[in-house]
Amino acid sequence: MANKELNQSQKLLQLSLKEASEYKDALDETTIIAITDQKGIIKKVNSNFCKISKYTEEELIGQDHKILNSGYHSKAFIHDLWKTIAKGKTWKGEFKNKAKDGTFYWVDTTIVPFLNKENKPYQYLAIRVDITQRxxxxxxxxxxxxxxxxxxxxxxxxxxxxxxxxxxxxxxxxxxxxxxxxxxxxxxxxxxxxxxxxxxxxxxxxxxxxxxxxxxxxxxxxxxxxxxxxxxxxxxxISSHDLQEPLRKIQIFASRLLSDESQNLSDKGKRHVTGMHDAANRMQVLITDLLAYSRTTTLERKFESTDLNTIIASVLSDFSETIAEKNAIVHVGHMCHALIIPFQFRQLMHNVIGNALKFSQADLPPLISIESSILKGNKVENQNLLPDKDYCHITITDNGIGFEPRYKDHIFELFKRLHDKEKISGTGIGLTIVKKIVENHHGIITATSELNKGATFDIYIPAS
Incomplete structure (x- = not known):
């Protein structure tokens, strides 16, 4: 009986994995992917890459990426690209390539460096979208x-x-x-x-x-x-949203294998199932964060004059258990009225306060301070603010583990993580969402910190 149930669970698991693979294949139809080593030698391509370049996979693997050089871009352009990714930064731009048959095509390209323990790139992931028609x-x-x-x-x-x-x-x-x-x-x-x-x-x-x-x-x-x-x-x-259903099935079936079939699994089998379950959980969090980031771009923006105290009170209520568990102290000073998109600004405060609680020091209760004031744009040394406009300046300070000052801009980049994901969970999207929401409000955000001395986030958005 137990074997029958195990076989049935395994079949359902295989079906769910097949569904996930089919969704991946569907995404693969619209995305052009290549992986190169640090010198630009192609290590891996997907079928869409071969389709648009008209090269076979065998013809591409081991070749320098210059095989696709169209001669359109200047040396300075190429030099800037390599200079950016060699520093471990993500490069984004539009590229004109030459296919095997001599035809040209355009791609919207994002190149993400994969960094080793010395924080140096050891390979690059290039994600492209065909924009030739555009x-x-x-x-x-x-x-x-x-x-x-x-x-x-x-x-x-x-x-x-x-x-x-x-x-x-x-x-x-x-x-x-x-x-x-x-x-x-x-x-x-x-x-x-x-x-x-x-x-x-x-x-x-x-x-x-x-x-x-x-x-x-x-x-x-x-x-x-x-x-x-x-x-x-x-x-x-829609694609990201539909990916969650097979993930939920993977989580359910993995949990059932651990709870109902534990006695039939070897220790190694249990580790594999546990690893699969944890990986599915991480992927679900990643998809959820990606959907949140997508909403900051696609949803209609309706601004309302709002008392920020109500937003912060709601977010603190969400974290009440974590605050009690860590003996955290949260001080909220006078908060101004601002012209905001309420649900987006709530997401912003949720991400920043959540980070302050998550990245706290192990032997020190978290201390979080939230203040605001009204000031003119000309009081801030930033050309993106209008000099004569009133802005609501929000300051969020904590006493957590902080980060090195040189990363003050990198922390807002997509998938950028400064800490070991095995020790502190996360997807590297939270602060990217925060910056996008601030930009949606026609404002700016800056971060200052020192390692093990906490961090301060300064947000400037138009006041009501």
Whole structure:
């Protein structure tokens, strides 16, 4: 009986894994992936990479990435790319490549360095999206704009010619008065000039029609690009959301194997099932964070004048058990009213306060201070703030493990983690979401810290 249930559980587990693999394959259809070593030698590619480059996997593996060089980009551009990723930073940009058959294609590229224990890159993961069609549309728009400029210049020329014609007409009228004897000749010349004027007017009408047509085409192209971007955002959100269902099944079946079939599993088998269960949990947290990041970009932004005390009180209620467990002290000073997107700002405070509790020192109860004040943009040394605008300055300080000052900008990068994931859980997305939400509020965020001396986050957003 036990073996039968075990076999049934294993079959269900295999089915769930198959579903997860199918979702991966579906994503693979829209994503171009390659892995290279630190010198740019290709170690691995997916099928989509082979499809767009028209090389086989065997032809690509072991080759320098220069095999795809289109010659389009300058040496300075390539040098900047390598300089960025060699420092362990993520590089993002658009790249024009050359396929095996000599055709060109464009990709929106993100290159993520994988760092060793010495914090040096040992390989790079390149994630690309085909934007060839979009670039072609941009070229069409550029051509349309050039035509529009040409038409405007022609219009100005015709207007100048009309001005000359009018001057000539006035001159002819003066000559008519002076030379009555030449009245017949002057009338013919006047008729001729009027005919030319009519021609110029007709040319202007044609030019105006062409201008209207060009504007309509430009609006169509802009609408098409907007629609394409919305479809891409929708696809990313739905794909990530649907991945959670097979993950939940993996977690359930792994839990059942550990609870119901524990006596039938060897110690090694138990470790494997436990490892699988933990990996599924980490992936679920990662998907949840990715969905949260997606919402900061795709959802409609409705700003409301809000008392920040209500937001902070709600977040602290969520962490009440953790605060009690760690004997944490949270001091909340005077909080101002600000113009915010309530659900996004709640996510922001949840992530920052959650980090302050998570990255606390083992032998010291967490001490968290939250303050705010109103100040003018010109009081802050940052050109992104409007000098005469009132901003709500929020300061969140803790006494946790902190970080080295040189990482003050890196902590906001996607998937950037400064601490051992085996000791402190996390996905490296939380502060990326925080920065995106602050930008959605037309504000800025900065971080200052020293190792084992806590951290301070300064947030500036428009006041009500």
């Amino acid at each position: 670039k072609a549309s941009e070229e069409d728009l550029k051509s349309a704009n050039i035509d529009l400029v040409f038409q405007n210049e022609e219009k100005e020329k015709r207007a100048a010619e009309l001005g000359i014609a009018n001057k000539k007409l006035a001159f002819e009228n003066e000559e008519k008065e002076k030379r009555a004897a030449e009245l017949g000749v002057a009338n013919k010349e006047l008729a001729f000039e009027n005919e030319e004027k009519g021609k110029r007017a007709a040319e202007l009408i044609v030019a105006n029609k062409e201008l209207v047509f060009q504007n309509e085409e430009k609006e169509k192209r802009a609408a098409e690009l907007t629609s394409a971007n919305k479809e891409l955002e929708s696809f990313t959100y």
